[in-house]
Amino acid sequence: xxxxxxxxxxxxxxxxxxxxxxxxxxxxxxxxxxxxxxxxxxxxxxxxxxxxxxxxxxxxxxxxxxxxxxxxxxxxxxxxxxxxxxxxxxxxxxxxxxxxxxxxxxx
Amino acid sequence: xxxxxxxxxxxxxxxxxxxxxxxxxxxxxxxxxxxxxxxxxxxxxxxxxxxxxxxxxxxxxxxxxxxxxxxxxxxxxxxxxxxxxxxxxxxxxxxxxxxxxxxxxxxxxxxxxxxxxxx
Numbered sequence: 001x002x003x004x005x006x007x008x009x010x011x012x013x014x015x016x017x018x019x020x021x022x023x024x025x026x027x028x029x030x031x032x033x034x035x036x037x038x039x040x041x042x043x044x045x046x047x048x049x050x051x052x053x054x055x056x057x058x059x060x061x062x063x064x065x066x067x068x069x070x071x072x073x074x075x076x077x078x079x080x081x082x083x084x085x086x087x088x089x090x091x092x093x094x095x096x097x098x099x100x101x102x103x104x105x106x107x
Numbered sequence: 108x109x110x111x112x113x114x115x116x117x118x119x120x121x122x123x124x125x126x127x128x129x130x131x132x133x134x135x136x137x138x139x140x141x142x143x144x145x146x147x148x149x150x151x152x153x154x155x156x157x158x159x160x161x162x163x164x165x166x167x168x169x170x171x172x173x174x175x176x177x178x179x180x181x182x183x184x185x186x187x188x189x190x191x192x193x194x195x196x197x198x199x200x201x202x203x204x205x206x207x208x209x210x211x212x213x214x215x216x217x218x219x220x221x222x223x224x225x226x
Binding site for chain 1: 140142147148149150151152155157163165166195197199209210211212213214215216217219220
């Protein structure tokens with residue numbers, strides 16, 4: 001069983017739709033990261049959070065420590081948001097990653 | 108700042124050959140990491156380092172070695188390449204030197220990746 005599970009695996013949305021990607025984890029963590037992997041393969045960090053909620057532009061990330069669950073929301077989605085979104089958790093000095101959610105936003 | 112750089116970008120190895128994947132960061136980060144990403148799988152941590160001279164195993168260390176003689180460099184060595192090591196390898200760094208607070212509070216910066224094929 002993976003320490004980090006993401007859903008859905010694939011997601012197709014129309015431009016402008018509100019998108020939610022979910023992440024559940026099974027280990028005790030000190031932080032949770034949301035990453036974006038572009039079609040060319042590069043990985044960038046979107047959020048690092050250990051409690052509550054963070055917002056950056058059209059992106060919102062929330063975490064519920066008690067339920068071991070996090071969500072990434074994208075408001076007013078745009079074709080440039082098309083990418084793979086990866087949830088990762090830090091447990092001590094170890095990192096565990098979800099398999100990613102592949103998002104395609106259609107104009 | 109160049110950030111995290113990796114060389115080479117692509118490499119094809121024959122079974123049994125050895126090679127070193129280079130990783131350098133210019134952000135004065137204490138922590139550095141090596142991951143591998145296989146198709147359909149999440150990234151897996153191979154090795155990490157919390158500072159020069161200190162390295163430790165991650166989730167999938169077998170078949171690899173690392174060293175950290177300087178803050179900037181964290182090379183990954185494959186001694187006897189096997190087809191199972193065909194993957195995309197990412198280096199990352201985090202936690203600027205001199206900062207206070209938990210290392211958990213800092214995001215990771217990733218290199219562009221090295222695509223390795225072993226045939």
